[in-house]
Amino acid sequence: MVPTLQQTLADTTRPLHQRIEENPFMRALKDGEPLESPYRWLLSKLYPFTEGAERKLVALIPETEGFDTLKRCRADVLHDDLLQLGITPESGDPFLFDAIDTAGKAIGLLYVLEGSRKGGQFLSSLLQKSDTHLPMRYLLGYGETTDSEWERFRDLLERYAEKPIKDEIVSGALDAFEILERIFHDTHR
Template identity: 30%
Template sequence: MLGGVLLSPESPNLLQSLKAETRPHHERAESVVRLMAPGLSVSGYRAHLEALHALHAFLEPAVAEHLEASHPELRVNERRKLHLLREDLLALGHDEDSLARLPSLARPPAVPGGPEALGVLYVLEGSTLGGQLILRHLARHFEGTPVGRFAFFRAYGENVGPMWKSFGEALLRACPEPALAPRVIQGAQATFDAFEARFREVSLS
């Protein structure tokens, strides 16, 4: 179980450290996302969601295994989004059988404990903020095209901001002792790297 020791006031808090230490990994992952491309096709959008499905199908259970019972303040179950991806993919022509046959993540990141799982959740929750920009673009780009309601990028709807704020507050309450902070950062870095690797496969397909 993670400790509850906060970092000293003189040190950056965990959220600040995560933002700084993951910036290059975040930028590399963003650089291979093609959803904002002017020529995005329906099949390209579907392929991106299929990639996200593989990532969330692995990462969400890993996070729940390490954090759901021990840290209820993180509201892990409320933050699951795999069902939203399934909704979008069903709207794009998949059925339950084809969803079950989607490939799993080829190179999943290691999530050996609670600190790494906190890093994973930081990445998954942070993506809901950038997802609002993507949502607005997709709604304009596919206006008049039957592609569903963009459930995944809509995420928590009007509660995206409050959900991120509550996550940050909960993360600091569940903050591991300073000696464990590098493991949280490593978990986030590995998650960004997994997103980058999976999105590169989509962009080359």
């Protein structure tokens, strides 16, 4: 049986995804350590990625076929969460996303963002159990509609599953994970 595009993306990006999950926030969460400082670190790293990624998405993915790209933009919510933590959000390097230069690669980038929305919901449920009072609007994704929005994205993904755009989508997802990994390892932020 031929794997779906979603399965190909998951299999191809798994090593990068696992490396990204090895970060100060996830370590603190696993070790039961205080979470406020690592959480501040996580959001401050996610902001330049999210802001740059969304800017690229709006430029490359047209509002077609009933898919609302602008609705998926959440950098403003992340910005507000950071301000509530007393952190002034910093934009990232405007050239970080230059490799994502086609609609296909942008769909791969969107795969990473949409997956992070699902992951954010999981993290917010863990944070809520730890009785923290941290701002979590960004982690809540689309709230109660996160699962249905993920399904809508999967539908979009499968509509573009043919070659050569399939290869571009996978390439864009790999590029996105590599960009996020660079941001996570940037010690100057």
